[in-house]
Amino acid sequence: MSDLSQSLVLSLPSASTAAADQLIDSQSGNTAALPLTLDDLLIPRPASTIIFPVRDPCADQYALRPGDLLVVDRAVNPADQQLVIISANNALIIGRHHLQSAKTAPDSPDKPENGIKPLPIWGTVTYIIRKQ
Secondary structure (H helix, E strand, O other): OOOHHHHOOOOOOHHHHHHHOOOOOOOOOOOOOOOOOHHHHHOOOHHHEEEEEOOOOOHHHHOOOOOOEEEEEOOOOOOOOOEEEEEEOOEEEEEEEEOOOOEEEOOOOOOOOOOOOOOOEEEEEEEEEOOO
């Protein structure tokens, strides 16, 4: 069995350069004082970010499974086809944002696309943490 600590290379998003500075410098062996956390990588705006467990019975149409975690940022505008959390009938549900048709609604194969009015976006799914 090989020692992964010598061969593992992490590719971090550019937004987390401060977090990357906290990693072990493999050349000199120096370590930073603070450990790297998932919060540093997945939650750039803690004040507007919430983590939800997937419980929606229709979530399988989005390739989500019960127990998966959705990192939802309320301060992010969704891109086309991005998963969002929609506020509908006093409930929060998973949907997909459709930029070209200016609608946001739960995807449903048995309903025609025309005639669906846009629903208010509560937050944008920025990451999905998969439960194995």
